[in-house]
Structures are given as C-alpha cells and as structure tokens.
Amino acid sequence: MFLALGRHPIAGVCTGHIAGFPVVCLPASILIDLFHKSNLTTIIAISGANLFKNLNVGVLPLMLMFALSLMLPYSLFLLIFRVIYLGIWLLLGLDTGPGVSIFIR
Numbered sequence: 001m002f003l004a005l006g007r008h009p010i011a012g013v014c015t016g017h018i019a020g021f022p023v024v025c026l027p028a029s030i031l032i033d034l035f036h037k038s039n040l041t042t043i044i045a046i047s048g049a050n051l052f053k054n055l056n057v058g059v060l061p062l063m064l065m066f067a068l069s070l071m072l073p074y075s076l077f078l079l080i081f082r083v084i085y086l087g088i089w090l091l092l093g094l095d096t097g098p099g100v101s102i103f104i105r
Helices: 020-038 039-056 059-091
Strands: none
Touching: 020 059
16 A cells, blocks of 8 residues: 555655655665674674673673573563553553452552
C-alpha cells in the first residue's frame, strides 16, 4: 500500500517521497564505512582487555559482571514497563487475574 503510493515509511523520512531514502542511507553508509576503516572497535577491545588485566580481576567475577551488564538494564526496563502496564490496567478497571489480586486489595 505504501509503495504503491510512493510513501514508504522508512524511505519517506526526509521528503515524503522515495527520494528521501538516499538522503538517509548515504550518510549512514559513510558513517559505517568510516567506523570500519578507523579500527575503533579493535582499539576499544584492546584498551578494555588491558584495563581488566591491570585490575587483576578473576575470570568468574568478569563473567558475573558481563552477565549482569546484559541482564540488569533489560530487567529494569521490564519492571518499569510492568508497573506502568499494571497501573493502566487498574485505571481501566479490568480484572488483573488471580496472581495480582494477592498484592492489590
């Protein structure tokens, strides 16, 4: 439907026509190419490895820190989302089910 009208949601970001697609993709592709040529990821990885080596942290604490750094932001997001969702659910007066009725009187 969007393509038939010439107004694709991604391509029409800038001008509302298919001509906006290169306007978005060209700078993005140039940025990706420059990031690839700069080897910045390798520099950051070596610097991080040297940092952890100088801290003398064991393998198990490093694995725990890595796992927590991946899980904690996601868990906090879900907690906030669920509290907001529950609040909206209660404001609408909908039945929350048997599991939530234990906590809310």
